[in-house]
Amino acid sequence: MWLSEGAGSAGLSRHNCVIITAMLAIGFFVVALIYSAVGFGGGSTYIALLALSGHPAEVIPLIALPCNIAVVSVGSYLAVHRRDFDWRLSVPFFVTSVWVARVRPSGFSSQDSSRCRQS
Numbered sequence: 001m002w003l004s005e006g007a008g009s010a011g012l013s014r015h016n017c018v019i020i021t022a023m024l025a026i027g028f029f030v031v032a033l034i035y036s037a038v039g040f041g042g043g044s045t046y047i048a049l050l051a052l053s054g055h056p057a058e059v060i061p062l063i064a065l066p067c068n069i070a071v072v073s074v075g076s077y078l079a080v081h082r083r084d085f086d087w088r089l090s091v092p093f094f095v096t097s098v099w100v101a102r103v104r105p106s107g108f109s110s111q112d113s114s115r116c117r118q119s
Helices: 002-006 014-037 043-052 060-081 087-102 110-118
Strands: none
Touching (some): 014 043, 014 060
């Protein structure tokens, strides 16, 4: 198991791994409740919990991203289902955000930003 291999010279016992996993599950649930109450997903807190529990950096995004997407998806579904979501107001933001993410504004390149950092 990855926790017992990389947790120092003595390693963690199987019992401690179960306790850590249970604490993470409870932490994720509490974070999801608190963040979803205000319309967020809690992704940065999932990352912090996983990092503090000793998970390898390679697996942290693989766990945190689906949890964040699940919480935001449930909140989005509930907002649309309760008719708290105004499509006419939101569609222009969706369209322009996709356009801005795909099309680089003229006159800006990654070299320009690197020159700003060197100054």
